[in-house]
Amino acid sequence: xxxxxxxxxxxxxxxxxxxxxxxxxxxxxxxxxxxxxxxxxxxxxxxxxxxxxxxxxxxxxxxxxxxxxxxxxxxxxxxxxxxxxxxxxxxxxxxxxxxxxxxxxxxxxxxxxxxxxxxxxxxxxx
Numbered sequence: 001x002x003x004x005x006x007x008x009x010x011x012x013x014x015x016x017x018x019x020x021x022x023x024x025x026x027x028x029x030x031x032x033x034x035x036x037x038x039x040x041x042x043x044x045x046x047x048x049x050x051x052x053x054x055x056x057x058x059x060x061x062x063x064x065x066x067x068x069x070x071x072x073x074x075x076x077x078x079x080x081x082x083x084x085x086x087x088x089x090x091x092x093x094x095x096x097x098x099x100x101x102x103x104x105x106x107x108x109x110x111x112x113x114x115x116x117x118x119x120x121x122x123x124x125x126x
Contacts, residue, residue: 083096
């Protein structure tokens, strides 16, 4: 799962991609976890990964990973990208549930960071 010119965009080519999987074979997708620059570096350093066919998708919503700024608006976190991939490959799957704990985690981290800043400001003022 990695975007680029060599990737099959599942948002537009899902049906033909699914039909291209031989009967009796299972689809295996490697999802590279890390920052975008780390993932790109891992892909470049591994001739085996680099040689594999790639899939991607067009993002229909911005990332909810508000803790870190994405390199561009269509970039998603690993969890978000994995959930979207599963939704595209199996529209009846409950993949959207993957996003709920992720969004709660992000909101919790943002709240804790705000509380920490407020404590520091109160301590500095008092």
